[in-house]
Amino acid sequence: MASRWLNNLNPEQADAVTTIHGPLLVLAGAGSGKTRVITHRIAEMIDNGIAPQNILAVTFTNKAANEMKHRLKSMVGRKASRVTMSTFHSLGLLMLKAEAKLAENARPFTVYGSSDQLSCLKEIVRRYQLERSLDLEAVLTRISGYKNDFILPKDLEITPSSDEYEAAAIELYPLYLEQMTAFSAYDFDDLVVKPTMMMEADENCRRRWAERFQYVLVDEYQDTNTAQMRLLKAIAGEHKNVCVVGDDDQAIYGWRGAKVQNILNFSDDFPGAKIIYLMRNYRSHGHILAVANKVIAVNKDRHPKAMIPVRDAGPKVRLVIQRDGDCECRWVAEHIDSLIVRDGYRPSDIAVLYRSNLTARPLELELRSLRVPYRIIGGTSFFDKKEVKDLLAYLKLITHYGEEISLRRVINYPARGIGAVTLNKLSAWAESEHKLLIEAVEKAPEILGDKDRALKPISDFLSLIKHFTDEFLHKNRKLDEVMEEYIKAIGLYEDIQTATAGGSGKAFEARWGNVLGFLESLQAYMREVNQPLLEEFINRVSLMDVEVGEEKESGERVTLSTLHGAKGLEFRHVILMGLEEGLLPHERTLSPHATDAIITDIAEERRLCYVGITRAKDELIMTRADKRLIRGKEQKRTPSRFLDPIPLELLDITDMNAPASADEVVNALGQFLATLE
DNA sequence: GGCTATGCTTTTTTT
DNA sequence: AAGCATAGCC
Numbered sequence: 001m002a003s004r005w006l007n008n009l010n011p012e013q014a015d016a017v018t019t020i021h022g023p024l025l026v027l028a029g030a031g032s033g034k035t036r037v038i039t040h041r042i043a044e045m046i047d048n049g050i051a052p053q054n055i056l057a058v059t060f061t062n063k064a065a066n067e068m069k070h071r072l073k074s075m076v077g078r079k080a081s082r083v084t085m086s087t088f089h090s091l092g093l094l095m096l097k098a099e100a101k102l103a104e105n106a107r108p109f110t111v112y113g114s115s116d117q118l119s120c121l122k123e124i125v126r127r128y129q130l131e132r133s134l135d136l137e138a139v140l141t142r143i144s145g146y147k148n149d150f151i152l153p154k155d156l157e158i159t160p161s162s163d164e165y166e167a168a169a170i171e172l173y174p175l176y177l178e179q180m181t182a183f184s185a186y187d188f189d190d191l192v193v194k195p196t197m198m199m200e201a202d203e204n205c206r207r208r209w210a211e212r213f214q215y216v217l218v219d220e221y222q223d224t225n226t227a228q229m230r231l232l233k234a235i236a237g238e239h240k241n242v243c244v245v246g247d248d249d250q251a252i253y254g255w256r257g258a259k260v261q262n263i264l265n266f267s268d269d270f271p272g273a274k275i276i277y278l279m280r281n282y283r284s285h286g287h288i289l290a291v292a293n294k295v296i297a298v299n300k301d302r303h304p305k306a307m308i309p310v311r312d313a314g315p316k317v318r319l320v321i322q323r324d325g326d327c328e329c330r331w332v333a334e335h336i337d338s339l340i341v342r343d344g345y346r347p348s349d350i351a352v353l354y355r356s357n358l359t360a361r362p363l364e365l366e367l368r369s370l371r372v373p374y375r376i377i378g379g380t381s382f383f384d385k386k387e388v389k390d391l392l393a394y395l396k397l398i399t400h401y402g403e404e405i406s407l408r409r410v411i412n413y414p415a416r417g418i419g420a421v422t423l424n425k426l427s428a429w430a431e432s433e434h435k436l437l438i439e440a441v442e443k444a445p446e447i448l449g450d451k452d453r454a455l456k457p458i459s460d461f462l463s464l465i466k467h468f469t470d471e472f473l474h475k476n477r478k479l480d481e482v483m484e485e486y487i488k489a490i491g492l493y494e495d496i497q498t499a500t501a502g503g504s505g506k507a508f509e510a511r512w513g514n515v516l517g518f519l520e521s522l523q524a525y526m527r528e529v530n531q532p533l534l535e536e537f538i539n540r541v542s543l544m545d546v547e548v549g550e551e552k553e554s555g556e557r558v559t560l561s562t563l564h565g566a567k568g569l570e571f572r573h574v575i576l577m578g579l580e581e582g583l584l585p586h587e588r589t590l591s592p593h594a595t596d597a598i599i600t601d602i603a604e605e606r607r608l609c610y611v612g613i614t615r616a617k618d619e620l621i622m623t624r625a626d627k628r629l630i631r632g633k634e635q636k637r638t639p640s641r642f643l644d645p646i647p648l649e650l651l652d653i654t655d656m657n658a659p660a661s662a663d664e665v666v667n668a669l670g671q672f673l674a675t676l677e
Numbered sequence: 678g679g680c681t682a683t684g685c686t687t688t689t690t691t692t
Numbered sequence: 693a694a695g696c697a698t699a700g701c702c
Binding site for chain 1: 679686688689690691692
Binding site: 629631632 | 693694
């Protein structure tokens with residue numbers, strides 16, 4: 001049976017594409033043509049008469065899902081749009097909404113992002129007057145860990161061996177759950193955990209979804225957590241038409257609860273699984289791959305394997321050692337400039353990768369001074385910006401009237417005379433009456449007395465929300481137009497203007513730009529779907545599934561990215577910075593008192609390094625410095641242990657501190673003289 | 678109720 | 693080094 005999708009595939013790839021029924025594990029090493037296999041496999045399924053609407057493909061990011069949709073569309077046309085392609089979180093949300101529709105008494109819910117979760121926890125701590133000087137983020141990480149492993153508060157108790165975070169998490173966990181229920185809010189974890197529990201508890205429900213998704217495909221399976229695996233099992237455990245694709249050597253999300261065990265033990269969860277290895281690497285030159293193989297081979301607990309290069313050896317991998325962090329940055333920037341100017345690389349061929357976002361700042365400055373165009377992946381995202389969160393809060397109040405965290409966020413922003421004193425009185429009333437804040441706000445005249453001067457601003461605020469709720473619901477009105485009016489009515493422009501009045505105008509541009517960016521993403525959303533709904537847009541923003549303005553102008557730019565952000569990408573020329581102990585591996589994985597629930601070990605740092613190395617197609621340069629400023633203080637640095645297993649003959653080392661050759665002395669002298677002018 | 682100065686912690690990674 | 697939170701001031 002000849003398939004039109006098998007051209008240009010190697011035998012293993014073809015095997016993966018044509019194995020459609022039964023459990024299948026595809027161990028796809030870096031650069032082995034994984035994405036092609038996935039898209040071709042779906043196309044093959046459709047060709048074999050499987051209805052697209054019965055196919056589910058789960059990816060790690062919405063971006064990856066959208067890209068895959070795009071690719072599939074170019075192969076099978078409009079049928080592609082009937083395939084469900086999303087992240088576990090978007091899928092969970094879809095399921096929850098569908099189930100809520102079936103249930104009569106379902107309450108509308110909101111999705112809380114991490115900052116909302118934090119506010120929720122803060123609220124609890126304040127209300128119960130608990131210890132305040134606690135790292136609530138660390139506590140939240142632990143709570144998230146419990147949730148993802150289906151551990152309930154009653155299963156936990158504080159023991160002498162519990163550290164302060166664990167103790168706090170155990171204490172706060174039940175309160176947090178209670179609070180979230182009261183707010184009718186779901187956090188990211190709930191989006192996966194709740195649908196799973198639903199299906200595990202209700203066989204009819206489970207069957208509905210198993211029937212809808214008769215063929216399931218999961219990408220980046222090594223980064224799934226327990227909840228995600230159980231969701232998968234619930235859907236596909238019976239029909240067993242499940243294909244997972246991944247690489248245990250690229251598991252880098254253990255800190256977020258991901259279990260490499262999921263991919264290592266796939267055959268236990270889905271007995272009789274067929275396993276296909278894709279070990280031919282089409283991406284990288286041989287030297288790069290040799291280095292990668294050496295680095296990763298040190299790890300235990302993995303499927304032992306090595307990537308086989310298809311391409312020739314290419315140039316050696318370079319290791320550049322600089323005197324300090326500034327020199328490292330400057331060298332990288334200058335090198336990139338010369339790659340573009342002298343060697344004819346396009347900026348988009350080049351990427352700089354690093355462990356921590358901190359590294360990007362100084363590098364940015366250097367690149368800017370050389371006028372090298374760049375884009376940054378990761379870092380403070382659009383969704384973390386204050387203006388975005390403010391606007392989102394205002395919108396949530398429209399679709400989810402009285403939503404507590406949003407209400408608290410914007411009830412007095414911009415300042416309208418509802419200050420802390422007023423808010424405390426209202427909160428106290430709400431607490432004693434076991435009501436939500438919004439009810440106190442509505443009853444403000446009774447609670448505060450008729451003469452309180454906050455009454456006017458409160459009623460103005462309420463009518464603002466009510467007025468725009470009507471406007472947004474109005475069928476004939478366009479979302480973005482109403483949004484613009486809303487922003488005007490809120491008075492954001494004026495507020496940002498006064499708040500940035502002292503500045504150079506740059507601050508104003510940046511903040512107002514974020515507001516406009518938000519508006520643009522709303523418009524992008526409206527263009528994308530047939531029937532735009534405010535609620536759906538809000539959920540998409542919460543799940544980071546909207547087009548961000550900056551992305552559309554991503555033409556010819558050098559990529560700066562964290563190692564995590566670089567997963568799945570490839571570049572002709574990669575510069576991997578900061579190969580030092582404490583940076584890669586990061587010190588927080590080295591220190592004994594890790595505050596995170598899940599101890600991310602050295603092995604994961606090594607995989608991160610491996611991911612970085614294997615992004616390179618043609619050339620790889622690794623850099624490190626002998627000393628560096630850390631939190632304002634200069635520190636001596638030692639080379640990363642990940643360099644140790646690399647044989648010297650694979651490397652081309654440039655040590656700027658080594659005794660200089662005559663040439664270099666002359667060179668340095670020349671440069672020194674140049675600085676004098 | 679809002680603004681400013683001081684002191685103190687910090688960012689590892691992200692759906 | 694810098695950004696944030698708190699407290700204290702207007």
